[in-house]
Amino acid sequence: MLRWLSLVLVLANNAAAFTELPSPKCKEPADPPSQCQASAWVRAPDMVPGEVIAGDVKIKLSGPCTDAESYTLGLRYKEKVFWKLRREDAPIPKVPRLTYNWTFANSDLFRVRPFQSSNFLDYNETEWSAYENSIQNKDLWSMHEEERIAFEIKSPLVTDPLSRNFTTQFGVMVPNTNYPPGLDCRVGFMSNGGASDIISSESIYEYFVEIGFSNGTTSEIPAGMTAFTPFYLSTENNAPSVNVSLSPPPAHSSLNMKPSVDRLRSNYTIELSFPEGTHVHQNSSVNFTAVVHRTGYTNRTDIPVELCAFSANGIEWHSQDLQNKPQPFSPSIKVLVPSVDHMQHSGFSQVPTPHSAPHSPCREIKFAATPAPLTHESHIFSTSSEPLSLSLYVNHDAVPDFSTYYQKLVHHVNLNLHIAPDPSEPWDNEFEKTLWEKQIADADEFDWVPWMPMQTHRRYLSGNANILSVIPMQKEGPVRSTPVHYLSDKARQPVFVDPSDIADLRLMLPEERDLMAPLTQPSIRVFAKGEEVPRRYCTSADMRYPIYVGDTWVRKVLPMAVEGQREEDAVDHLLVVQ
Secondary structure, three states, X not given: OHHHHOOOEEEXXXXXXXXXXXXXXXXXXXXXXXXXXXXXXXXXXXXXXXXXXXXXXXXXEEOOOOOEEEEXXXXXXXXXXXXXXXXXXXOOOOOOOOEEOOOOOHHHHHOOOOHHHOOOEEOOHHHHHHHHHHHHOHHHEEEEEEEEEEEEEEEEOOOOOOOOEEEEEEEEEOOOEEOXXXXXXXXXXXXXXXXXXXXXXEEEEEEEEEEEEOOOOEEEEEEEEEOEOOOOOOOOOOOOEEEEEOEOOOOOHHHOEOOOOOOOOOEEEEEEEOOOOOEEEOOEEEEEEEEEEEEEEOOOOOEEEEEEEEEEEEEEEOOHXXXXXXXXXXXXXXXXXXOOHHHHHOOOOOOOOOOOOOOOOEEEOOEOOOOHHHOOOOOEEEEEEOXXXXXXXXXXXXXXXXXXXXXXXXXXXEEEEEEEOOOOOOOOEHHHHHHHHHHHHOHHHHHHOOOOOOOOOOEEEEEEEEEEEEEOOOOOOOOOOOOEEOOOOOOEOOEEEOHHHHHHHHHOOHHHHHHHOOEOOOEEEEOOOOOOOOOOOOOOOOOOXXXXXXXXXXXXXXXXXXXXXXXXXXXXXXXXXX
């Protein structure tokens, strides 16, 4: 019992009327009774390679459901990729100029439409019509959506077909195969399209219940999502040094930004060193040093002022169609990890919150000045800063490194360098330039207005290094054999087992259990033209769905566990998928 308390249980709760459509994988059901509704709950540990887990499933019917006669529990892992890319021979046109008129008229006192539809926005109708037609011309875009189902397993549930509210147990034997980490598909910013290229992916481990009716039709009820924690063997933790080249941020025409041309600008690189190695566990920090190198003309006075570093997710796409395609926004992805934050608001003040989130710091740069005899000469000269000591924090829900079918999940060290530019350097942002020039012209007014003047002109450079290796929190135990990767020809899929056999299965050698699991038989589906959508698995406006109820398990189980073991390390241990 105690052994399984240390496993994270997941409780999946979702409700659906039978009139709703099934998932894309399932067959279209016939129309069942229109008022018959069902709710399904699954409670089980997250999956880990080589384990046998026990769980419960609860099904509740309401309304006229007399035709329901059979129930089947299912579990599947599916992943997908979507892209909408502008054709290379049809570049996106420049956004027409917009001006805002904030004059408020008497007629606006009776306005019903949003401000966007009123006189507050001025634009050239002809220019915008041409721009809109170009963007909406689907022939000028390449669009694709593809889904891969790595496994789908089902098990009939033995129960009284007349029962309308029942709970039964099940077991899942997980082979020694490493599947991708369970990602939270509910989070992450995504462009709404328009003139932007879109590249996105989703994945989900989902439980579901199929209800069979006497007329031969079935309906699928979602029962929430679970997670998988890959197992990583310890490897040599190298302590490399890398040089990161820095560049200005990309230009955005809608923000009146344009790439400036200044052949005399200095070049900056940052040398990173990780004396303790680049392996870092979730919810921990890694220390490193940084040296800023400047190479430029001696008569230029630009100087680095501040360096900021933080960790960020990275995605490397496998498809040739996506190679060297920049994304408008960095992906924001997280793994499913139970949270104890809500415990603090439920009267359980004795339960500590294990996940603090220190911020990655910025460091002021001490930079060597150009030798005085050279300041009036146009010579190329290289200077370097003193070493900066920084600490990089990796969140408890950071995504560990893993290569999936569609992408490789990696972690970057992102660097932002603030520079006090030479006065002769051109501005990258025309709007900021206009404000700065007006501020200089109106300098004598600063004592007569309540706002602060604009800060000194600064320039920003950025770069990143794909050097970190993020490792999930996992239990220290006896040496295990290396799991097979789920894309291998030798990969096996989980299998439902009788709950009464779980104890005996756990006594078997992992190699013996592995032979009982079938080899994977993945399937791939390409969606028809006109059916492609960026998001398919998590589309609810309510960010709580699909439910990952490791959080519900925390509320139910953690207080009981903490009652006998109050130390913070013990609490954190309970939140780790074992």
